[in-house]
Amino acid sequence: MTLFRLECKTHCKTLLIWMIVVGILTLGLVSLFPAMKDMGLDQMKAMPKDMMKAFNLSDLGMLTTIKGYFGYEYQYVMLATGIFAAMLGTNALSREESEGTISYLFSQPISRIAIVGEKMLANTVLYTLYWLVSMAIAYLVCLMFKETGASVSDLFDGFTQLTFAGWVMGLTFLSVGFLLSAFLSSNKSATSLSLGLVFLTFILGVVGKMNNDFKGLLYASPVDAALPSTIFKSGIEWNYIVIDLVVIVVAGLLTFWIYRRKDLNV
Amino acid sequence: MPVIELSHISKRFGKFVAVNDVSFTVEKGEFFGFIGPNGAGKSTTMNMMLNFIKSSGGKIKLLGKNVPEHDLDVKKQIGYVPSDVRFYPQLRVRDLFCYTLDFHHMKGDSAELKRYCDLFQIDPQKKFGDLSLGNKKKVALVCALIHHPELIIMDEPTNGLDPLIHARLFRVLKEKQEQGVTIFLSSHNLKEVEDYCSRIAFIRSGKLIGVEDLTQVNQNVKVITVKADQLPIAVMEKIGATCVKKTDHEARFAYEGNMAQLFSTLSNLSPQLDDVTVANRDLEEQFMAMYERQEGERL
Ligand SMILES: Nc1ncnc2c1ncn2[C@@H]1O[C@H](COP(=O)(O)OP(=O)(O)OP(=O)(O)O)[C@@H](O)[C@H]1O
Numbered sequence: 089m090t091l092f093r094l095e096c097k098t099h100c101k102t103l104l105i106w107m108i109v110v111g112i113l114t115l116g117l118v119s120l121f122p123a124m125k126d127m128g129l130d131q132m133k134a135m136p137k138d139m140m141k142a143f144n145l146s147d148l149g150m151l152t153t154i155k156g157y158f159g160y161e162y163q164y165v166m167l168a169t170g171i172f173a174a175m176l177g178t179n180a181l182s183r184e185e186s187e188g189t190i191s192y193l194f195s196q197p198i199s200r201i202a203i204v205g206e207k208m209l210a211n212t213v214l215y216t217l218y219w220l221v222s223m224a225i226a227y228l229v230c231l232m233f234k235e236t237g238a239s240v241s242d243l244f245d246g247f248t249q250l251t252f253a254g255w256v257m258g259l260t261f262l263s264v265g266f267l268l269s270a271f272l273s274s275n276k277s278a279t280s281l282s283l284g285l286v287f288l289t290f291i292l293g294v295v296g297k298m299n300n301d302f303k304g305l306l307y308a309s310p311v312d313a314a315l316p317s318t319i320f321k322s323g324i325e326w327n328y329i330v331i332d333l334v335v336i337v338v339a340g341l342l343t344f345w346i347y348r349r350k351d352l353n354v
Numbered sequence: 355m356p357v358i359e360l361s362h363i364s365k366r367f368g369k370f371v372a373v374n375d376v377s378f379t380v381e382k383g384e385f386f387g388f389i390g391p392n393g394a395g396k397s398t399t400m401n402m403m404l405n406f407i408k409s410s411g412g413k414i415k416l417l418g419k420n421v422p423e424h425d426l427d428v429k430k431q432i433g434y435v436p437s438d439v440r441f442y443p444q445l446r447v448r449d450l451f452c453y454t455l456d457f458h459h460m461k462g463d464s465a466e467l468k469r470y471c472d473l474f475q476i477d478p479q480k481k482f483g484d485l486s487l488g489n490k491k492k493v494a495l496v497c498a499l500i501h502h503p504e505l506i507i508m509d510e511p512t513n514g515l516d517p518l519i520h521a522r523l524f525r526v527l528k529e530k531q532e533q534g535v536t537i538f539l540s541s542h543n544l545k546e547v548e549d550y551c552s553r554i555a556f557i558r559s560g561k562l563i564g565v566e567d568l569t570q571v572n573q574n575v576k577v578i579t580v581k582a583d584q585l586p587i588a589v590m591e592k593i594g595a596t597c598v599k600k601t602d603h604e605a606r607f608a609y610e611g612n613m614a615q616l617f618s619t620l621s622n623l624s625p626q627l628d629d630v631t632v633a634n635r636d637l638e639e640q641f642m643a644m645y646e647r648q649e650g651e652r653l
């Protein structure tokens with residue numbers, strides 16, 4: 089488990105920075121809620137219905153409760169979370185090659201399977217830590233700014249479900265990122281691939297929502313499986329979760345398979 | 355039992371053949387040199403031995419075990435110094451040593467580590483990324499030594515080392531060799547190869563040109579350099595000398611034969627010669643000739 093420790097140590101600074109930035113972002117967004125709640129939302133009613141749907145804002149009345157408001161605003165943090173997870177994945181294996189550190193690592197007695205396995209484990213732990221802390225901050229901030237009369241236990245239930253669904257979403261991006269990482273021999277394109285992966289699937293989800301003919305596309309969008317507004321309204325949609333889990337397992341196995349056969353660039 | 359056994363290994367990158375049907379063996383306790391011009395395929399061969407890249411054909415056996423099937427077992431017994439030392443830049447040197455020992459499930463001997471650090475003048479508190487080229491190389495050397503490997507594979511290890519450290523490194527390597535450790539190094543420094551290696555393999559354009567036993571190289575070969583307006587090429591060739599180099603007024607011959615005959619020929623020629631020297635041929639010169647020789651020629 090030496091590589092596991094090395095990997096955790098390498099990323100602990102990045103992890104801390106992401107947790108702080110997302111924490112501040114959450115605080116900033118939620119602290120606007122008391123002011124937003126009392127503002128008239130009439131102008132927004134003029135927006136076309138489909139457009140509202142695309143922004144996951146079909147029920148404007150929701151915005152006057154903390155759950156509704158948070159559920160809407162936090163989808164953007166979900167996107168950022170997806171990007172964080174995808175970046176952890178796409179960099180994980182490719183960075184060793186582009187920085188040349190693989191020539192040290194792979195001359196040690198460690199198998200390629202162990203390299204992938206320990207890296208997956210370390211990055212899963214890092215991501216899980218990030219997500220738990222982010223959710224804990226978000227929950228506390230929501231408690232601070234909630235409207236009078238909002239049910240704490242109801243909010244807690246919503247957050248438990250969101251924590252789980254969001255965790256699975258991140259793991260999906262992480263494992264697809266790992267798969268890309270096994271193909272790459274440099275991490276130069278890792279960031280753009282991560283952004284592309286998250287936004288592309290998100291846009292597929294938007295198309296799926298706007299046009300009933302393409303409803304199936306929703307399943308290709310991990311972010312939609314963990315959309316806070318949907319989860320707060322109707323709970324976890326298990327179909328999505330199952331699809332994500334299948335993607336995680338398949339991408340994970342493929343990563344091992346490809347990395348074992350790969351010529352490492354030294 | 356040979357420690358390194360390469361049989362008919364090849365490596366293709368697309369259409370380009372970087373290593374072409376290379377076979378040789380290295381016995382336990384040998385100090386083996388691997389030399390050849392830039393781009394000859396030395397690093398590629400070593401990368402296959404360490405399973406960084408897969409061979410396109412042939413069989414590799416290290417320490418009696420097949421690679422890549424048993425590369426995990428094999429790597430427990432190998433110390434490797436890459437030609438381009440790029441270790442984790444954010445780690446301190448001492449952390450790198452600790453991680454290396456951890457990977458080998460060894461506790462390490464702090465006295466030994468201190469000895470290496472003093473010997474090679476390494477500051478273990480520094481961050482690896484802040485070190486100079488030569489200092490990085492030294493850290494890589496220590497990382498390849500601290501787990502007491504049976505086989506040390508080094509790709510141009512002395513590139514960037516100052517002369518003092520260079521001498522100390524070879525003293526350590528010689529010590530290791532005397533304890534039965536096998537040393538395999540690629541190098542462009544012919545002097546060090548001549549001084550330390552017992553055998554060498556010469557590779558060019560991916561093909562193995564030959565394997566030479568340096569302990570048995572014929573020291574009787576003389577190099578004769580003559581300066582004259584009319585170079586006596588024909589006369590010299592008649593007594594069996596081969597012209598290895600020729601300019602307008604100077605020619606160099608390699609000669610392996612009767613010295614009396616050589617001197618009588620030279621004295622007959624002396625009126626027309628401006629200058630003549632006869633010297634023992636050193637290995638460096640012999641290697642140089644191999645570098646200069648045309649493709650396809652044998653050793
Ligand atoms: N990944 C690769 N893809 C394509 N060609 C490669 C690759 N790696 C090496 N080569 C080519 O294979 C040949 C052998 O390269 P190698 O690095 O083994 O040479 P070398 O003998 O180590 O040379 P040097 O003394 O300069 O280190 C070179 O022509 C190189 O361009």
Ligand SMILES: [Mg+2]
Pocket residue numbers: 396397398437509
């Ligand atoms: Mg090389």
